[in-house]
Amino acid sequence: MKIIRLLTAVSFLGFVSGTRAAELNLFAWSEYVPQTVIDGFTKETKIKVNYETFASGEEMLAKMLAGGASYDLVQPPDYIAEVLIRNKLLTPIDAKKLPNLKNVAPEFLGMPHDPEQKFTVPFMIGTVGIVVNTDVVKEPIRGYKDVFQPKFKNRIVVVNDNRELVSWVLVTLGLDQNDITPANLAKVKPVLAEWIKLVKVFDSDSPKTALLSGEVDLGVVWSGEAARLYEEDKKFAYILPEEGAHPFVDVMAIPANAENVDAAHKFLDYILRPEVSKLISDEFPYTNPNLEARKLLSEEQLENPASYPKIENYDTFRDIGKAATLIDQLVTDLKSAQ
Amino acid sequence: MSQSGVSQAGRRPGVAGWLMLAPMLVWLAAFVVVPMAILAIYSFCERDELGRVVFSFSTDSYVRVFSPVYLGIFARSIGYAALTTAICIVLGFPVAWVIARASEAWRARLLLLVMIPFWTSFLIRTYAWLTILKSDGLLSALLQHIRIVGAPLELLYTPTAVVIGLVYAYLPFMILPIYASAEKLDVALIEAAHDLGCGPLRTFREVIVPLTKPGIYAGVLLVFVPAIGMFAITDLMGGARVPMIGNVIQNQFFQARDWPFGAALGVVFTLMFVVSYWILQRRSAAA
Numbered sequence: 001m002k003i004i005r006l007l008t009a010v011s012f013l014g015f016v017s018g019t020r021a022a023e024l025n026l027f028a029w030s031e032y033v034p035q036t037v038i039d040g041f042t043k044e045t046k047i048k049v050n051y052e053t054f055a056s057g058e059e060m061l062a063k064m065l066a067g068g069a070s071y072d073l074v075q076p077p078d079y080i081a082e083v084l085i086r087n088k089l090l091t092p093i094d095a096k097k098l099p100n101l102k103n104v105a106p107e108f109l110g111m112p113h114d115p116e117q118k119f120t121v122p123f124m125i126g127t128v129g130i131v132v133n134t135d136v137v138k139e140p141i142r143g144y145k146d147v148f149q150p151k152f153k154n155r156i157v158v159v160n161d162n163r164e165l166v167s168w169v170l171v172t173l174g175l176d177q178n179d180i181t182p183a184n185l186a187k188v189k190p191v192l193a194e195w196i197k198l199v200k201v202f203d204s205d206s207p208k209t210a211l212l213s214g215e216v217d218l219g220v221v222w223s224g225e226a227a228r229l230y231e232e233d234k235k236f237a238y239i240l241p242e243e244g245a246h247p248f249v250d251v252m253a254i255p256a257n258a259e260n261v262d263a264a265h266k267f268l269d270y271i272l273r274p275e276v277s278k279l280i281s282d283e284f285p286y287t288n289p290n291l292e293a294r295k296l297l298s299e300e301q302l303e304n305p306a307s308y309p310k311i312e313n314y315d316t317f318r319d320i321g322k323a324a325t326l327i328d329q330l331v332t333d334l335k336s337a338q
Numbered sequence: 339m340s341q342s343g344v345s346q347a348g349r350r351p352g353v354a355g356w357l358m359l360a361p362m363l364v365w366l367a368a369f370v371v372v373p374m375a376i377l378a379i380y381s382f383c384e385r386d387e388l389g390r391v392v393f394s395f396s397t398d399s400y401v402r403v404f405s406p407v408y409l410g411i412f413a414r415s416i417g418y419a420a421l422t423t424a425i426c427i428v429l430g431f432p433v434a435w436v437i438a439r440a441s442e443a444w445r446a447r448l449l450l451l452v453m454i455p456f457w458t459s460f461l462i463r464t465y466a467w468l469t470i471l472k473s474d475g476l477l478s479a480l481l482q483h484i485r486i487v488g489a490p491l492e493l494l495y496t497p498t499a500v501v502i503g504l505v506y507a508y509l510p511f512m513i514l515p516i517y518a519s520a521e522k523l524d525v526a527l528i529e530a531a532h533d534l535g536c537g538p539l540r541t542f543r544e545v546i547v548p549l550t551k552p553g554i555y556a557g558v559l560l561v562f563v564p565a566i567g568m569f570a571i572t573d574l575m576g577g578a579r580v581p582m583i584g585n586v587i588q589n590q591f592f593q594a595r596d597w598p599f600g601a602a603l604g605v606v607f608t609l610m611f612v613v614s615y616w617i618l619q620r621r622s623a624a625a
Contacts, residue, residue, distance in 0.1 A: 056592050056593065058389070058592045058593055058595055059592050061388070061389065061595070062389065062591065062592070062595070065388065065389070065390055083388060087388060154492070160573070160578045161593070162589075162593055162594075163593070199577075199579065200495050200577055200579070201495050201577035201578070201579070202573075202577060202578035202579060203573075203577070203578065209468075210495075210577075213472045213473075213474060213475075214473065214474055215472055215473055215494060215495070321387040321388075322385065322387055324389075324593070324594050324595055324596070325385075325594050325595075325596045325599070327594070328589055328590070328593060328594035328596065329402075329407075332407065332411075332581055332586055332589070333407045335579065335580060335581050336407055336410055336411055336414075336580065336581055338579075338580070
């Protein structure tokens, strides 16, 4: 009796390790890959997807560097992808296995983070822009200078992201957003000091909350948040700041130590299908780079100014290495000083 | 094992004793000693371009910890924690006292009420406070309805909101230890104080407070220490406008990718705990 039980246990173990091949470890942003898409993929391919989430690109990088976990597919933002490529932490993507890659708009391929288009597939594109509650703020708002005025003190929400804050001041001053030097930060400091005093809420996770509840009337937020606000109420206008707005591209990539490269390619091609990509847009209304999927979207979705703004500049964030410390120091200092 | 332990028990713990202690010792080693050692080592290291820790000796992180900006943040965090602790004592003591003096059946029910909030996730309870405190929220509407205030309350995302959140989160940790002390207090001592001519105030000051001191000290430790490092409440209810030490440490591990500096802040923070614990231990021993 005992032997039979033991044998069952052993064969069960074998069964478990046998199915391991049919699993995909996905490491992606929280609230970015709809459950319906994951379920659809599993139903079709019998590959189980383990969806582990992170809340910032830096967190993702830290966990990848720490090792321990092996991911088959990760979803870094552009500048983190750049770091991963430079440090040879990614497996090249086999474009032959991705027939649906042709659906992606050419302007989102071969971008500065992956100039040879060898390691990444664009997932969604977003911008950081201004949201205005037009019921309350009647005057025209065109750029950062119009938002950060003393009369709007305590009426502003911004994302709680130090690098974003600094980049807005840099472009306002006509400087390069990626040129983080002590000299440039010295120029940023007095302007940012004034801006920070005007802000009521710093919130990266859900900046729309403060706008919806009427706690604030203006915001500088992720476009996906702005798009949802617009879906909620048309009074929330989205404006790309005239000083210059940078888009961000969240990509999918396969880590160098991935165990299931084949399943990763299958998943990539699956989400590049127009009808699947549309499901992602339905739930997370960022800019979909998939042109065939866009054809399936409703008029209303396409007309959402936050989802499909007129992007004129494609200067994304680049990796700034140790300068991240300088930014953190500056913003901590200014926030404490008020 | 301490000297007194040996003399009290009359013998050293045997193999069975050590075996029973083993899980605890392993736990302590794996989750307290080793992480603290890693923290201490990292704090003297440097970071590379990627944010990985490089093992080359440097005291840069500590120089930064003791710069005015970060000392100011430490001071502010301590200030908020001290205010929270003071409010918790003022609010918590009467509650603990009443529960301790209640009949046995009521005592169990009242204690349950104190603990019920723990059945819900801390973050969900904090989000509930957002809906209460926002300017078109419950509190503001109520106060306007009964005409205590004229305009909507601008309470959320202010320092007041942070203190409300902190007091709410830590009040049970003040009530429970004081309750434990107050329950053991012999009523005859209070009656004796009255008989000997003590007024209520003097009885409170000279009999009740000294006898519940161990509970108060335990409560202070349980509230003050974690309140210094709290970062979720300052982010959610304070709007992340003014950084507390917890926020700064958290930032080092994610946005800034500067683990050595984060580790140095953590080490200094832990030393502060040790010192405050030591002071309280000495004072309660003296009492």
